[in-house]
Amino acid sequence: xxxESTPIxxxxxxxxxxRRDERGFFSRLFGADEIAAAGRPTxxxxxxxxxxxxxxxLRGIHFQYPPHAEAKIVSCAAGAIWDxxxxxxxSSPTRFQWFGIKLTPMNGVSMIIPEGFGHAFITLEPNSTVxxxxxxxxxxxxxxxARFDDPVLGIKWPIKPRVLSEKDxxxxxxxxxxxxxxxxxx
Numbered sequence: 001x002x003x004e005s006t007p008i009x010x011x012x013x014x015x016x017x018x019r020r021d022e023r024g025f026f027s028r029l030f031g032a033d034e035i036a037a038a039g040r041p042t043x044x045x046x047x048x049x050x051x052x053x054x055x056x057x058l059r060g061i062h063f064q065y066p067p068h069a070e071a072k073i074v075s076c077a078a079g080a081i082w083d084x085x086x087x088x089x090x091s092s093p094t095r096f097q098w099f100g101i102k103l104t105p106m107n108g109v110s111m112i113i114p115e116g117f118g119h120a121f122i123t124l125e126p127n128s129t130v131x132x133x134x135x136x137x138x139x140x141x142x143x144x145x146a147r148f149d150d151p152v153l154g155i156k157w158p159i160k161p162r163v164l165s166e167k168d169x170x171x172x173x174x175x176x177x178x179x180x181x182x183x184x185x186x
Contacts, residue, residue, distance in 0.1 A: 001017070001031060002015040003035075009092070009094065011111075012112040030047070044135065046133075048134060051129040055159070057162065059165075063146075068139035069136065070115060072113045072133065074130060078105060082101070082121060084098050084100040145167075146174050147173065
């Protein structure tokens, strides 16, 4: 496994070997030892899976506040997604900047999203399945999010979102929640 830096400190693209033969392909989605050896130790508390049936399904932007902030390693097991990490850390010089990359089963690319970041993705193919290795348990009292179209972030989605949850549409603007972000991420 190899880590590739992004323009945002601590947000990494993980390149996983994909072995192909006449049967198909094989790739390890998570290896704590290999990821630590590549420079980003990550503890796995939960491994989650989501499947989105429709192209243009957008999930996120999601994050959890400390002490339940979570790092995620995100991989696509079927279909294709465009995955996004958003820096929300109050003291970061890249605060509110984002980085997106296409994940597919065959390209061997995952994203390592650290604590203090928001996460979202949009499906590029039908029946896309995403696997998340998460470093903290889900804590509803520490959960938060941002709208996919928040002008503070200015995310340039590769396709128009078609399916979003009511919960994801209800997140308020980050502009109105700066004090909350600063206090709860401190």
